[in-house]
Amino acid sequence: MTYAFYHSPNTLEEALYLKAKYGEDARALAGATDLLLEIERGVRQRPDGSPPGVIDLTRIPGLASIVESNDVIQLGPLVTHNQCVASPTIVEKAFPLARACWEVGAPQIRNRATVVGNVITASPANDTIAPLLALDARITVRSLERGERTLPLDAFIIGFRKVDLAPDELVTAISFPALNERCDGVFIKLGLRRAQAISVVNVAVVVERETPALDAPFIRASIALGAVAPVVVRASAAESFLVGKSLDEETIAEAARLAVQAASPIDDIRSSAEYRRAMVEALTARALRQIAAGETRAGWPEQPVMLWGDTGGVWPVTRRSGKRSEGAEANERMAIVNGCSVALPGGMTLLDSLRAVGFVGVKEGCAEGECGACTVSLDGMAVMACMVPAERAWGGEILTVEGLAACGRLHPVQQAFIESGGVQCG
């Protein structure tokens, strides 16, 4: 099953018009890392059960910025996970969000997946929701007919994978107060491996002290728990218990115990409810201990691996080749693949499209963004081709494994693979 149609508006107004026109027959699409799979698996359908069309927002300028003004940080709807990882503003003043973004998937996914998309999918295990909830984030949505409204994140998420977003609305911003020098925050994810893992439990804690001193009492504490209830929840009993206190082992233990009250976990394939409850206590305590010791940034990489070359991580909104204004349909489908102009068929993933025109060095190992066998460079950034609509690559530049060797010389990584037997299987 694939999407019914594909639109790529160039302005927010055009996008809102399309949303108003198609309503439940079309889904807004940004990073596509959740949505393409959901459409493929029949999870996202039109009311009649057929696959929806998609409205790709990533050609709209100005939606991918992280802006701080008046101590409020605002994320545009196209800000990716990797952009947050690389943003000094987020790392300095919203660290739990940076850490959560870093813990998601793999670099290829973080280059495409947006924070807003993560929130709209609204799975309780989605990693960015807990830090945003702890940061008291607010969501701004807009429609052509009714204009803009802004609501707190916990009001926006209304249930398991359900958000308060009308069929004609788009999320246009996430905003939250910047953490000041009296604040600290931490995010801890318990996944079952170090990359490409879904949270079994995650915990985000944000605190504000009376003074910047580590032992100063808290005037505010926010604790958000992921993957332990139908939605990400705040541990309010633990939060109020912490106000006015500074941290010692006893306080930490009590707060952690109180945090469990907010959890109503279930048994699923990743864990039992019992284990999750125990982990809420363990991770909350661990988070508070890190805060008490001023070690919330331990292990944060100095140079996170982005796999985005020199792009800065922002997707180009203009086509690099084959201008749409040139009219002919074949032109519209052109992309530069390994330096050559190629017409890529649409209505399918970039993986299937590239393979259809002969770039079979790009492989399908899982078709769900886990294995990385379909990795290509799109406009200078590594992506999983199985999670990109082929149309997004029209007018773009793609490098596949077939194009890595330049001027008759293997890429150093290719050479190293050969020399150290890295192409071995079993």
Next chain:
Amino acid sequence: MTTTASPYKVIGTRPVRPDGVDKVTGRAIYGADVRLPGMLHGKVLRSPHAHARILCIDASAALALRGVHAVITAQDMPAISDKIADLGESTVNLRYASNNILAHDKVLYYGHAVAAVAADNVHIAEEALSLIRVEYEVLPHVLDGKQAMAPDAPILLDDLRTNELGKLGDRPTNVAEHIRHQRGDLTKGFAEADVIVERTFHTATVHQGYIEPQNATALWNEDGQLFIWCSTQGAFSVQEQLAELLQIPVSRIIVTPTEIGGGFGGKINVYLEPLAALLSRKAGHRPVKMVMTRAEVLAATGPTSGSYIRVKMGARRDGVITAAEAELIYEAGAFPGSPVGAGCGVIFAPYRLENVQIDGYDVVVNRPKAAAYRAPGGTNAAFASETVVDELAEKLGMDPIEFRLRNAVREGDRRADGPEYKRIGLIETLEAARSHPHYTAPLTGKHRGRGVATGFWFNWGGKSSATATVNRDGTVNLIEGSTDIGGSRASIAMQLAETLGIPYEDVRPQVVGTAGVGYNDVTGGSRTTFGTGWAVYEVGKKILAEMRQRAADYWGVPVEEVSVADGVFAYNGESLSFRELAGKLDTPVTASASVHPQNYGPGFGVHIVDVEVDVETGKVTILRYTAAQDVGKAIHPSYVEGQLQGGVAQGVGWALNEEYVYDEKGRLLNATLLDYRMPTALDLPMIDTVLVEVANPGHPYGVRGVGEVPIVPPAAAIANAIYRAIGVRMTELPMSPPRIVAALARKRQDGVAA
């Protein structure tokens, strides 16, 4: 690594592999890349139930769909009577194999193939599947081996009777076979013991996890000739399986193997090939390509068995094991044929035992039919026995390696399942591990522990054929039929170069299909560098003999007067290099050899691992890992090291994370790589290797198989390390965080109770 002055010029060096460039540039053609003119695309309809009777299948709506060219069900398969086929690493009853390809009267597991469609494209084929109406009568199912043995368990195969120690039972059952190896007197042995340890273990169903999904393209010609392109560990095995399943002569089938993106035993049995063939014929002799999705790979190919294993061992105060007893229950999946026999052979293989009894049970359950997975059955067995051995050593206050050395098998000892060991290298490997810096390095820090375990694998010889031609420039074309899954193009070409006395670069190997070379068994059982190496050694000898004759003819002297050494032919002060002589050949020199070598020489490994346990979350981190192994002779040391590292990596996943999770209706819940969690590079440390070279006298260059041994010890070594770290004996795989946390909680309760 042990180093001595090498008598070899090529063997033991580390040249680059012949297929390296093709693979890193994306040019290598894999099965999913095959395209033929007029090609159709096939898809499979699979059972949504774990166990159900098929009442009727109505495919009329699917057939009526525009773009659909053929639909097949079990009715299109020829009827097959009972016949056991040897697949190299396992055997299979062909009637059951046919039933596994397409369900006959019942579906026996979630994902069991029910029908297949060929259409113009994949989307039409998928739509056609949704139009096929299947009426099922859902039956009670059983997923667990022990439960399946209960008298009131749902019966999967109405005609199945237990082969009870060679005698066929008379009642319907899920127990396909009970085997026993027995020697000495257990009662006497346990009476002599000063300490006895008995534990029961459970291991989960796990999958090989190769990166490339199964695929097959078939063209069944109007003249009855069937062409197959597929990803397989053995083109000839595919040919034979198809001949039996489709009831056509072997000579009518030409199988061309494409490059293979991993197999680990899982790409021996056929799944899609017969379907693609039948669809091709039914669709008017058009080529049909079929490629599995990852979900199909996990749900409907062959993982390896989950198991229950009880082990009881006793030892004297002086460290001698006096008795060993084991009972292994292996889940075969929907049809008989678990690797329980191999498990019974592995379980006590490293130890000299006077009093021993091993009972194995092959039990069918409503899971996919188990296939071979790297040392099939071995990891389960060693997890149990090596944990008990560790505990015995602990109770005796002995160093675990010293304890194993006191009981280690050597030349002349007999395994419990019969065979007598020839020259083996267990003692050398244990000593190499004991003297490795890792074993004596201080390990400090809370909740850290070091574990060791040994592992055994039989290895295999099998049948191999190869052909080589001398070119006029002195280079040699080598034609072989062994799928290259671990760098065997290089290791085979190196052995031919060594035999001929010419540089490795002068031998150009090619892997070809059934039409291009004599018979070859599958690449499996760690046999290829050994068996196909034997074949090219014979080929090399034949070429040298013929070249020597040509040199003698050139000089006009009797052949006995021409000497051959290091690729140089000499007579009375005159000499011709291999290359010079090749340039003078008027009639080309080509030689072929087919071999079936028997003395394949089993292998042993000893692994040392340091772990750290997060006692709050139960997560286990591998801090350091060293794998020592008797490899006979490392032809290409880098690829041998790679085999050891790869085996450990898979073993770590098996030990800590991987398992099939089913719901109460018997549906597989984690048929995705997101939730079937293999370790990533970030989850593993650098894996250190020690190659111990105790030459196998059964091979001209001393080769032993190396690929399977290294997956046998990891689960036990890690369990033993976890015990040293937190004082808990883990008896269930995977040792996942929730299980560790639960075990710690039990330990605390027991502590309080005590």
